[in-house]
Amino acid sequence: MSGIFALFNFRGATEYLPDLLRGAWISVELTLSVMALSLVFGLVVALARMTRVRPVRVVATVYVEVIRGTPALLQLFYIYFVLPAFGIRLPPFEAGMIGLTINYAAYLSEVYRAGIQAVAKGQLEAAQALGMSRTLTMRLVILPQAIRIVVPPLGNYFISLFKDTALASIITVKELLFTGQIIAATNFQYFTIFTIIGIIYLALSYPGSLAVQYLERRMKIGYRPRGAGPGHDSTRGTPQGAVS
Amino acid sequence: MIRLERVNKSFGHLHVLRDVSLEVQKGEVVCIIGPSGAGKSTLLRCINHLEGIDNGTIYIDDTPVYRFTHEGKMVVDPDHRVESLRSQVGMVFQSFNLFPHLTALENIMIAPLHVRREPREEVRERALALLVKVGLSDKVHAYPHELSGGQQQRVAIARALAMQPKAMLFDEVTSALDPELIGEVLRVMRRLASEGMTMVIVTHEMGFARDVADRVIFMADGVVVEEGSPQEMFSAPRNDRTKQFLQSILERNAELGDSPIVPSGPLAT
Numbered sequence: 001m002s003g004i005f006a007l008f009n010f011r012g013a014t015e016y017l018p019d020l021l022r023g024a025w026i027s028v029e030l031t032l033s034v035m036a037l038s039l040v041f042g043l044v045v046a047l048a049r050m051t052r053v054r055p056v057r058v059v060a061t062v063y064v065e066v067i068r069g070t071p072a073l074l075q076l077f078y079i080y081f082v083l084p085a086f087g088i089r090l091p092p093f094e095a096g097m098i099g100l101t102i103n104y105a106a107y108l109s110e111v112y113r114a115g116i117q118a119v120a121k122g123q124l125e126a127a128q129a130l131g132m133s134r135t136l137t138m139r140l141v142i143l144p145q146a147i148r149i150v151v152p153p154l155g156n157y158f159i160s161l162f163k164d165t166a167l168a169s170i171i172t173v174k175e176l177l178f179t180g181q182i183i184a185a186t187n188f189q190y191f192t193i194f195t196i197i198g199i200i201y202l203a204l205s206y207p208g209s210l211a212v213q214y215l216e217r218r219m220k221i222g223y224r225p226r227g228a229g230p231g232h233d234s235t236r237g238t239p240q241g242a243v244s
Numbered sequence: 245m246i247r248l249e250r251v252n253k254s255f256g257h258l259h260v261l262r263d264v265s266l267e268v269q270k271g272e273v274v275c276i277i278g279p280s281g282a283g284k285s286t287l288l289r290c291i292n293h294l295e296g297i298d299n300g301t302i303y304i305d306d307t308p309v310y311r312f313t314h315e316g317k318m319v320v321d322p323d324h325r326v327e328s329l330r331s332q333v334g335m336v337f338q339s340f341n342l343f344p345h346l347t348a349l350e351n352i353m354i355a356p357l358h359v360r361r362e363p364r365e366e367v368r369e370r371a372l373a374l375l376v377k378v379g380l381s382d383k384v385h386a387y388p389h390e391l392s393g394g395q396q397q398r399v400a401i402a403r404a405l406a407m408q409p410k411a412m413l414f415d416e417v418t419s420a421l422d423p424e425l426i427g428e429v430l431r432v433m434r435r436l437a438s439e440g441m442t443m444v445i446v447t448h449e450m451g452f453a454r455d456v457a458d459r460v461i462f463m464a465d466g467v468v469v470e471e472g473s474p475q476e477m478f479s480a481p482r483n484d485r486t487k488q489f490l491q492s493i494l495e496r497n498a499e500l501g502d503s504p505i506v507p508s509g510p511l512a513t
Contacts, residue, residue, distance in 0.1 A: 120341075122337060122339050122341040123341060123343065125294050125337070125341065126337065126341035126342075126343070126400075127343075128294060128327075128330060129292055129294065129330055129334075129335040129337075129404070130330070130331065130354075130355035130359060130403070130404070130407060131327045131328065131329075131330040131331025131332075131355060131359045131407065132327070132355065132358070132359055133323065133324070133327055133359075134323070136358055136359065140354060140358060141343055144345045145343075145344065145345055148345070
């Protein structure tokens with residue numbers, strides 16, 4: 001044990017902690033911006049995959065399949081190293097943000113799609129029977145219910161995105177991991193630096209996952225999708241209770 | 245009011261409706277009875293275009309809608325015409341299908357507000373009046389999961405009525421309910437019928453059908469086998485299938501000790 005503590009350089013740690021925290025802040029910024037963009041873009045893609053306009057559906061489907069079928073690292077390389085050949089030169093942070101957004105939006109669109117499809121068919125029919133158009137049905141009936149269904153999986157993606165921002169180190173975004181690599185390359189204190197980095201990631205992502213759990217509980221208040229309420233007849237009529 | 249001409253509908257190889265023709269007058273209450281798989285629910289769903297039909301024509305107020313033959317060619321209506329038609333015909337489902345994220349009041353208000361774009365205050369007043377009518381004035385802000393099945397179904401009826409429909413379709417609306425909750429829903433429907441609403445009701449409640457219907461239709465295997473006044477149908481059915489069906493219901497009721505929820509006592513007298 002004492003050997004391990006001997007390896008850990010406390011004095012050095014305080015020296016480069018400010019740099020690492022600056023890096024961590026970049027990671028957080030990257031996470032928040034990518035998440036915000038992917039939440040919107042992912043929903044657009046999910047709706048595009050379900051539209052009746054075939055070309056739109058095909059484009060959206062190809063996009064999702066291509067992104068899911070190739071490594072995220074490759075996608076980042078492509079944006080940072082290949083696009084300049086076509087005259088599109090992006091600073092590292094922007095390249096990372098766009099690359100990760102393109103990647104995450106594809107996955108989130110699948111989450112949305114699953115959530116939308118999990119809303120019971122009876123809900124759609126009830127909305128149609130009231131004369132609602134497809135757009136109204138989606139906006140007023142399906143999406144509000146789908147959102148509640150997808151909050152837990154979206155939360156998980158949010159946490160995993162925070163860790164995936166480390167991928168952006170490969171295209172020189174000065175986020176937490178890359179900052180650590182730079183420092184370690186000069187003083188060789190790998191153990192100290194990478195341990196601190198691990199602790200910082202954990203210290204940030206754990207509260208994040210607590211927040212997700214809290215949000216999950218909040219979503220259930222006043223609304224329980226299946227088998228809720230008093231009496232045994234109440235399992236019917238709720239979304240999953242279609243009896244026909 | 246509602247007229248079906250030689251309507252056919254298949255699900256794959258299953259021919260669910262075979263040349264069904266049917267007419268419902270304004271203010272008339274028609275009950276459709278028959279064994280399961282007879283095509284009763286499909287018939288209702290076709291009237292509201294929740295299912296498309298293969299051929300034939302359905303008229304609402306003498307206007308052909310959705311799919312119809314015009315000079316030998318099948319014509320398909322655009323979405324907005326189907327939507328405007330649906331908003332004129334109310335439908336109540338077996339499984340209620342209330343919107344679980346909205347309160348009773350919001351469930352009732354949503355369609356007039358967004359489909360018809362009526363002023364909020366007007367819609368709200370009408371919705372509150374409807375909740376009084378279905379006996380749920382104390383449940384205005386309750387969510388569906390806080391209501392019993394019978395209460396949910398009454399909200400669903402109010403929701404359909406909020407669009408001020410010309411006719412109402414009821415698809416086995418008491419089949420998913422506990423026996424003690426059926427009466428409250430039937431009472432609401434009885435009252436609607438007495439107010440002159442045009443109603444097409446698919447039901448297994450024979451006592452109710454006998455009391456409330458102007459006409460009873462017996463369906464089996466996708467065809468209308470027999471129709472007539474409730475007296476004719478329940479006391480003197482002509483067709484063997486009808487007799488057989490009513491006999492089996494009679495036997496079931498006898499076995500159950502003639503369940504008290506059938507309002508008018510023994511079935512056939």
